[in-house]
C-alpha cells in the first residue's frame with residue numbers, strides 16, 4: 001500500500017515561504033509539460049492533505065481542483081465548507097491510524113501532501129515514494145519539506161527528469 005509524496009521545493013528545500021506564499025513555484029513557468037502531475041495523479045486513489053495545505057488550496061478561490069477523495073488531516077477543524085464535493089472529508093488520528101483507515105477502505109495509492117503531514121508519515125516509516133521537483137531558486141527561509149527524524153531512512157533514486165524551464169524532478173523509492 002504505497003504512500004507517495006509529489007511536491008516542489010526551492011533549491012534550499014522549502015515548500016513555501018514562511019508566510020505560506022508559494023509564488024516561487026511559478027518563477028519559471030513550464031511551457032508545455034505539467035511536469036508529471038497528471039500522470040502521478042492518475043495513479044493515486046486518494047489524498048491525505050494537511051489542514052494548512054487544504055486552507056491554502058481554499059484560499060485560491062478556485063473550483064475544487066481534485067476529483068479523487070481528499071482526507072483533510074486535522075485535529076482542529078470540526079467541519080468543512082458545504083460547497084465542497086462529497087468525497088472531501090476530515091480525518092484525525094496519527095499517521096499509523098490514518099494509514100490503517102486507508103487500507104481498510106481499500107485505498108491503496110495515497111498522495112501525502114503538506115510539509116508537517118509528510119514529516120509525520122516519514123517519522124512513522126510510512127512513505128514509500130518521494131517525487132521532488134526542484135525549482136532553481138534560493139529562498140533562504142520558509143516552510144521546510146523535511147524535519148527531524150529519529151533514524152536514517154534510505155531511498156533510492158529511480159528517475160530524474162530535467163524540464164525545459166530548468167526545474168528538475170527526482171523520484172525516490174524506499175529501500
Ligand SMILES: NC(=O)c1ccc[n+]([C@@H]2O[C@H](COP(=O)([O-])OP(=O)(O)OC[C@H]3O[C@@H](n4cnc5c(N)ncnc54)[C@H](OP(=O)(O)O)[C@@H]3O)[C@@H](O)[C@H]2O)c1
Pocket residue numbers: 006007008009014015016019020021022025049050051052053054056073074075076077093094095113114115116117118120143
Ligand atoms: N511546494 C509544494 O509543492 C507544496 C505542496 C503542498 C503544500 N505546500 C505549502 O505548504 C504549506 C503547508 O504545509 P505545512 O507543513 O505548514 O502544513 P500541512 O502539513 O499542510 O498541515 C499541517 C496540519 O496538518 C495536521 N497534521 C499534520 N501532521 C499531524 C500530526 N502528526 N498529527 C495531527 N495532525 C497533523 C495539523 O492540523 P491541525 O492544526 O488542524 O490539527 C497540522 O497543523 C502551505 O503554504 C502550502 O501551500 C507546498
